[in-house]
Amino acid sequence: MKIPSNNNFSVKRLLIVIFVVISVLCIIFFAAISRFNTPLFHAVVINILAPFQSVTSAVSGKISAFGDYVGDVFYVYDENRELKAQNDDLKARAARSAELESENARLRQLLNYKSNAPQFDLLPASVIGRNSSTWSNRIIINRGSDDGVRKNMTVVTPDGLVGSVHEAYGSYAEVELITDPRSAVGAIVQRADSRLAGVVKGTADSSSAINMTNIPQNANIVEGDIIVTSGFGGMYPKGIVIGTVTSLKNDIGGLLQYAVLYPAVDFQKLEDVAVITNYREPVPALPPAAAPSAPAANQGEAK
Incomplete structure (x- = not known):
């Protein structure tokens, strides 16, 4: 009895794989252009493609979810960066405002001192x-x-x-x-x-x-x-x-x-x-002037 060589076995397995792939592609092609409309054919196509569709759908869902997650991360990053810039700007404005208030207070003190x-x-x-x-x-x-x-x-x-x-x-x-x-x-x-x-x-x-x-x-x-x-x-x-x-x-x-x-x-x-x-030497405050006394009553006229 003759034992098939490894080369012949490999060639046959390759041909089988090629045949299966071509068959699947043909089924997909004809299903896509709707040339076969028999219920039996649709059932065969669905049964053959169901595992592939399930895997494709799962992978697509994961990719979509990951894309959404990446988009959210970049959105939050940009939002945080914008909020940080706004916060730094508010801090700088508050510092400038506090410094101006302090300067105004000191200048008011000098102005009051000058008036006093x-x-x-x-x-x-x-x-x-x-x-x-x-x-x-x-x-x-x-x-x-x-x-x-x-x-x-x-x-x-x-x-x-x-x-x-x-x-x-x-x-x-x-x-x-x-x-x-x-x-x-x-x-x-x-x-x-x-x-x-x-x-x-x-x-x-x-x-x-x-x-x-x-x-x-x-x-x-x-x-x-x-x-x-x-x-x-x-x-x-x-x-x-x-x-x-x-x-x-x-x-x-x-x-x-x-x-x-x-x-x-x-x-x-x-x-x-x-x-x-x-x-200049400060001028001392003068005491209030005394009110003039009332003229004496019943004064006689000068002669």
Whole structure:
């Protein structure tokens, strides 16, 4: 008995596969052009194509669902990106609005100070630079000699004394703060029953501390006293608030004492200041005029 070779078996199997594929294609073709309309033929076609249609439908459904999912992902991504951009824009606007409100509040304070101190001609200025160290406390303002600023002019805020112009340039000026150890401000206790005079200076130990020096041991000064400029020496106008006494300490040698002051101005938060370009002595308020007395009754006529 002759055993068929592997080559012959492979050829026969290939021919069978080709025949089945051609048959299926023919059935599909004739069904598509509706050339066979017999019920039996339709049943055969449906039975043959049903598995393929089921698989095709399932695959098509999965592909459609996956496409919808991908579309939703891209839609949500674009929407989130747009919402994030809108949120960033709102945050930026809120920050700008808060900054404008803060600036307006500071400018209103300067305006109120100007109206309450008519003896001063004030030039508003902004702090644009800072040079702080142990031995130097200075700021740079955006007003200079082109604006009428001159050396030694007094610089203030509505809270109190800042310092004086150390050097003026064309469009900016350097201001020496009263916290600088090299500064010296003539000062006086504001309390009417004291009026003790002294000198306020910065300290080398701290960039924000100031002391009132040269105070006798038996001087009339206590914690809580407000210290203002005395006007002595003519550099600083009289009556500008410098700070409040927080404690009294003995000086070296024990013959004198000094007062530690809490500055009226927060030097770490300086943004807007004013330069006193000119000042006049305030005019004291006059007492109200007395009402004229009524003429005496029954006065005789002059003869």
